Amino acid sequence: MLAETIFSAVAAAGLGIAAITAYRKKYRSAARIAAYALVPLGLVMTGAVRWAFDTAFSPVAWAGFGxxxxxxxxxxxxxxxxxxxxxxxxxGGAEPAAVAPGASAPAGKALGGRAPRAATGGGAAAGASEDFSDIEAILKKHGI
Incomplete structure (x- = not known):
């Protein structure tokens, strides 16, 4: 009962301040103050204040929160x-899990830390090996 009285008094005071603000020709501010002042009044009228205070001071409610x-x-x-x-x-958490179940180990681990070697064949494979060695050198430079 006390909470409803306090909330109603706050709403009345807010509406009074809104009226004074409107008298000073600041209508936008007065409308905003009136809107904020009507919130506690609406909470009292819907019963939300009674519910909140009953919940806040109820040992059963606190046991439920616990x-x-x-x-x-x-x-x-x-x-x-x-x-x-x-x-x-x-x-053991030291190595990341494979992305796919059938995925192979990374190239550095599978070859003992060496760069992958090109297959015996044409110049295209040799060019690919050079590309990988360049990439590996860059990664080693950055400590990866």
């Missing part, structure tokens, strides 16, 4: 445990 918090913590903890278990199963 139960929701505990549920959230349990979900977050199990999610983290699943992620850790997935990393350990994938190889």
């Amino acid at each position: 139960a929701l918090g505990a549920a959230w913590l349990l979900l977050a903890a199990t999610r983290g445990a699943e992620r850790r278990a997935g990393r350990k199963a994938a190889g």
Whole structure:
């Protein structure tokens, strides 16, 4: 009951300030102040204030919020445990998992850190090997 009285008084004071502002010929500001002043009055009339105050001072409501918090913590903890278990199963978390199940290892790991060699064949394969060695040199320069 006290909350409704306070909210109604705030609304009345706001409407009074809006009237004074309108008297000073600042109609846009007066309309904005009146809009803000009508919000607490609307909350009182819809019963939202009573519901909010009943919820805020209810031990059952706070126990419910505690139960929701505990549920959230349990979900977050199990999610983290699943992620850790997935990393350990994938190889200890040191190496990233392959993008596709049939994907091969990266070229540097498969060849012991050496640049890929060109297949015996024409100049096109030799040109490709030079391109890869240039790229590998750039990556090594940047520490990648």
